Amino acid sequence: xxxxxxxxxxxxxxxxxxxxxxxxxxxxxxxxxxxxxxxxxxxxxxxxxxxxxxxxxxxxxxxxxxxxxxxxxxxxxxxxxxxxxxxxxxxxxxxxxxxxxxxxxxxxxxxxxxxxxxxxxxxxxxxxxxxxxxxxxxxxxxxxxxxxxxxxxxxxxxxxxxxxxxxxxxxxxxxxxxxxxxxxxxxxxxx
Amino acid sequence: xxxxxxxxxxxxxxxxxxxxxxxxxxxxxxxxxxxxxxxxxxxxxxxxxxxxxxxxxxxxxxxxxxxxxxxxxxxxxxxxxxxxxxxxxxx
Numbered sequence: 001x002x003x004x005x006x007x008x009x010x011x012x013x014x015x016x017x018x019x020x021x022x023x024x025x026x027x028x029x030x031x032x033x034x035x036x037x038x039x040x041x042x043x044x045x046x047x048x049x050x051x052x053x054x055x056x057x058x059x060x061x062x063x064x065x066x067x068x069x070x071x072x073x074x075x076x077x078x079x080x081x082x083x084x085x086x087x088x089x090x091x092x093x094x095x096x097x098x099x100x101x102x103x104x105x106x107x108x109x110x111x112x113x114x115x116x117x118x119x120x121x122x123x124x125x126x127x128x129x130x131x132x133x134x135x136x137x138x139x140x141x142x143x144x145x146x147x148x149x150x151x152x153x154x155x156x157x158x159x160x161x162x163x164x165x166x167x168x169x170x171x172x173x174x175x176x177x178x179x180x181x182x183x184x185x186x187x188x189x190x191x
Numbered sequence: 192x193x194x195x196x197x198x199x200x201x202x203x204x205x206x207x208x209x210x211x212x213x214x215x216x217x218x219x220x221x222x223x224x225x226x227x228x229x230x231x232x233x234x235x236x237x238x239x240x241x242x243x244x245x246x247x248x249x250x251x252x253x254x255x256x257x258x259x260x261x262x263x264x265x266x267x268x269x270x271x272x273x274x275x276x277x278x279x280x281x282x
Contacts, residue, residue, distance in 0.1 A: 090199070097202070097204075098279075100203065101205060101280065102279065
């Protein structure tokens with residue numbers, strides 16, 4: 001409903017700051033176990049406008065709304081656990097599905113422009129997931145002899161087959177002695 | 192051997208053409224654009240997991256431009272029209 005939308009925008013300003021903790025808090029039963037009294041009231045007030053009676057449906061809508069309203073900050077993502085990140089990824093993808101339906105059924109311009117935001121959000125979450133996974137793997141293999149191939153330096157095929165710096169600099173005893181006792185001399189000519 | 196697709200990537204968006212809306216009303220089917228690599232099993236899984244709706248029958252076809260369309264028929268206890276309203280396909 002129209003005024004429902006207005007209400008939501010107002011709601012967002014208050015709850016937006018607590019969006020991250022709210023999303024977590026709502027995993028359980030209902031939003032009634034929220035943190036702050038004022039936010040609680042607002043939430044229940046708004047959700048009563050929905051005609052769907054199933055609590056699950058409300059939970060779904062609420063969760064998708066929360067995903068909609070908070071702008072993703074990557075440094076916050078990096079602090080989250082793996083399960084949180086995957087949960088957020090799922091919410092973002094459901095939101096993207098809704099936006100795509102809106103695009104097809106002639107949605108409002110603010111929804112259409114949101115598609116890009118959500119897609120970059122999904123990309124950011126996936127990047128954080130893979131980056132932290134790679135970093136942890138590298139730590140796990142830190143002092144081991146054999147690394148998995150994709151953790152070894154990539155460079156180019158030819159470079160990988162070259163002698164290492166150490167191997168190329170090895171000299172025989174004979175050569176070392178020669179260099180020591182018969183170094184290359186420098187001469188200068190008096191003008 | 193047959194790897195199934197990640198079910199969030201299968202369904203792309205529903206169709207809202209005149210013909211699609213006719214099929215919602217008359218045949219109790221929803222029409223979705225679907226990923227080309229998806230088979231009917233994938234489509235059924237995706238539909239039932241993501242939207243929690245039972246399906247009766249799925250027909251697919253590949254368009255001339257390489258995209259896949261799926262006609263998803265619902266059993267008579269699910270009314271396609273109400274589901275379309277819920278998904279905001281019909282206004």
